[in-house]
Amino acid sequence: MTDRFLKFSTVSSLLGKVALVFLIILGIWGLWGGVGEERIRLATTTSTENSGLLEVLLPPFEKRFGAKIDVIPVGTGKALRLAAQGDVDVVLVHAPEAEERFVSEGHGVNRRDVMYNRFVFVGPSSDPAGLKGVSDGTEALTRIEAQETLFVSRGDDSGTHKKERVLWALSGVNPEGDWYLEIGQGMGATLLMASQKGAYTLTDIGTFLAYGGRLDLKILVDGDPRLRNPYGIIAVNPARHLHVNYPMAMALIGWITSPEGQEIIRTFRPTGEPLFNPVAVP
Amino acid sequence: MEFLKEGILEALRLIRTLDPDVLSAALVSIRLATLSTLLAAVIGVPIGFLLATANFPGRRIVVLSFNSLLSVPTVLIGLLGIGLLSRQGPLGTLNLLFTPTGMVLGTTILAIPILVVFTLSSLKALSPLVRETARTLGASPLMVAWTLLREARHGFMAAVVAGFGRIISEVGIAMMLGGNIKGFTRTLTTAIALETNKGLFGLGLAMGLILLGIGVVVNLALTQVQGR
Numbered sequence: 191m192t193d194r195f196l197k198f199s200t201v202s203s204l205l206g207k208v209a210l211v212f213l214i215i216l217g218i219w220g221l222w223g224g225v226g227e228e229r230i231r232l233a234t235t236t237s238t239e240n241s242g243l244l245e246v247l248l249p250p251f252e253k254r255f256g257a258k259i260d261v262i263p264v265g266t267g268k269a270l271r272l273a274a275q276g277d278v279d280v281v282l283v284h285a286p287e288a289e290e291r292f293v294s295e296g297h298g299v300n301r302r303d304v305m306y307n308r309f310v311f312v313g314p315s316s317d318p319a320g321l322k323g324v325s326d327g328t329e330a331l332t333r334i335e336a337q338e339t340l341f342v343s344r345g346d347d348s349g350t351h352k353k354e355r356v357l358w359a360l361s362g363v364n365p366e367g368d369w370y371l372e373i374g375q376g377m378g379a380t381l382l383m384a385s386q387k388g389a390y391t392l393t394d395i396g397t398f399l400a401y402g403g404r405l406d407l408k409i410l411v412d413g414d415p416r417l418r419n420p421y422g423i424i425a426v427n428p429a430r431h432l433h434v435n436y437p438m439a440m441a442l443i444g445w446i447t448s449p450e451g452q453e454i455i456r457t458f459r460p461t462g463e464p465l466f467n468p469v470a471v472p
Numbered sequence: 473m474e475f476l477k478e479g480i481l482e483a484l485r486l487i488r489t490l491d492p493d494v495l496s497a498a499l500v501s502i503r504l505a506t507l508s509t510l511l512a513a514v515i516g517v518p519i520g521f522l523l524a525t526a527n528f529p530g531r532r533i534v535v536l537s538f539n540s541l542l543s544v545p546t547v548l549i550g551l552l553g554i555g556l557l558s559r560q561g562p563l564g565t566l567n568l569l570f571t572p573t574g575m576v577l578g579t580t581i582l583a584i585p586i587l588v589v590f591t592l593s594s595l596k597a598l599s600p601l602v603r604e605t606a607r608t609l610g611a612s613p614l615m616v617a618w619t620l621l622r623e624a625r626h627g628f629m630a631a632v633v634a635g636f637g638r639i640i641s642e643v644g645i646a647m648m649l650g651g652n653i654k655g656f657t658r659t660l661t662t663a664i665a666l667e668t669n670k671g672l673f674g675l676g677l678a679m680g681l682i683l684l685g686i687g688v689v690v691n692l693a694l695t696q697v698q699g700r
Contacts, residue, residue: 240669240670258656260570260651260653260656260657261653261654262570262651262652263652275560276559276560277558277559277569376669378669379668381671382671401671404671404672405671431559433559433565433567
C-alpha cells in the first residue's frame with residue numbers, strides 16, 4: 191500500500207468536510223453549555239467546600255441574583271494563583287499574609303473579613319507524643335519531632351499548610367525524616383490518611399467536625415491564639431483582568447458579608463457545634 | 473466485604489431514586505465521552521486512513537509518534553491544557569478553562585491517537601486485494617476509500633469503544649481542565665475522587681459501579697450496531 195491513489199484535491203475536499211462536521215459538533219456542544227445563565231467562578235479552599243457550608247450559603251444568592259456560581263475547590267495557594275491569572279472572578283481563602291500580598295500586588299480588590307474558626311492538632315487517642323494537655327502549638331510540634339511520631343502534612347501550599355510551616359518556623363525545628371509525610375492533598379484526604387496511619391496532623395476545626403464519625407482521631411491541642419483561622423473574600427482586580435465578572439463578584443462579597451449571609455454562617459451547625467464564627471457585621 | 477455490599481446497595485438506591493447529583497455527574501460523563509469520541513473519530517479516522525494508504529516522507533515517524541501517544545499520561549494533557557486555556561495562555565481569551573468545552577478539547581486530544589492507531593492497523597490488516605478489486609470494478613477513489621473503511625469497520629468499532637472507554641474512565645483531564653464544578657463539569661470519575669477524599673467510600677463505589685454499567689451498555693450497543 192505505498193502508491194498514492196488519492197489525489198490531493200480529493201484529500202482536501204475530504205478535510206473540508208471533516209472540518210465542517212467538527213464545527214457542527216462543537217456548535218452543538220456550545221449551545222448545550224447553559225444558555226443565558228450568568229456564571230461566576232469562585233475559587234475557594236477545600237475546607238469551606240468539604241464542610242458543606244457553601245451548599246447552604248450560595249443557593250440563596252444564586253436564586254436572588256439569577257447567577258450560577260462555579261465553585262472550584264482547591265487549596266488557598268492555588269486559589270490565589272488562579273485568581274492572579276484571571277481564571278476566576280472571586281476567591282474565598284484563609285491565609286491573611288498571602289491575601290495581603292495578593293491585594294498589595296494589585297491582583298485583588300475589596301478584601302473583606304468573612305469569618306474565622308481555629309486550627310487544632312489531632313492525633314490517635316493513644317497519643318504517643320504526649321500532646322494532651324499541651325496548649326502551645328509550637329510545643330506540640332517540638333514534641334512530635336522529638337518522638338519522630340508520624341505526622342501528615344497537607345504539603346499543598348494551602349492555608350492550613352502555610353499555617354503549619356509558620357508554626358514549624360516558630361518552633362525552631364525542621365521537619366525532616368520518614369515520619370513526616372507531605373501528601374499534597376486536601377484537608378479531607380489528609381485527615382483520612384492520618385486516621386488510617388494513626389498519625390498527627392493540623393486541621394481546621396470545621397473540616398474535622400464535619401468528618402467526625404469517619405475518623406479515628408482526637409483533638410489534642412486547642413486554644414493557642416496563634417491557631418486562629420480567619421477567612422477573607424477578595425474580588426479579582428477588574429482593571430488588570432478586564433474580562434472578570436466584577437459586578438457579580440462584588441454582589442457575592444456583599445451577600446456573604448451581609449447580615450443574612452452572616453446569619454447563615456452563624457447558624458451552620460451540621461454537627462450541633464458552630465463551625466465558623468462570622469465577623470463581617472459587628 | 474461489608475464495604476462492597478454497602479457500595480452495591482448504595483448504588484442501587486442512587487439509581488432507583490435518580491439521585492440528582494449522581495445523575496448530573498453521569499450525564500456530564502456520557503456527554504463528554506460521546507462528544508470527544510465523535511470528535512476524535514472525525515479527526516483520527518482520516519489521519520489513520522491517510523497513514524495506511526498514502527505514502528509520504530516522514531510517514532514512519534508520524535506512525536511512531538501516534539503509537540507513543542497512546543500512552544500519554546492524562547495529567548500531562550491536563551497540564552498542557554491549562555497552559556493553553558488559562559487566561560495567561562495563548563487561547564485564554566476563549567474563556568474555556570473550567571468549562572465542559574475545555575474538558576472536551578483535552579479528552580479529544582487523548583482519544584485521537586487511539587482512533588488513528590486502531591484505524592491504521594485495521595486497514596493494514598485488510599488484504600490488498602480489497603482495494604484492487606474495488607478499483608478494477610471501476611470505483612472512484614472516494615468509493616474505494618469508503619469500501620476500505622467498510623471492510624475495516626470492526627477495527628473502527630473497536631477504536632470507538634476503546635476511545636470512549638479511555639475518556640469516560642480518565643480523571644486527570646476532567647479534574648484539571650473541568651475543575652470538578654458540581655452540576656457543570658463534575659464527572660463520575662472526579663466525583664468518585666471527591667467522595668473518596670471525603671471518606672464516603674460507599675457513595676464512591678456506587679458511582680464506580682454506575683460507571684462500569686455505562687461501559688457495559690455502550691459496549692453492548694456498539695456490538696449490536698457492528699452486528700455479528
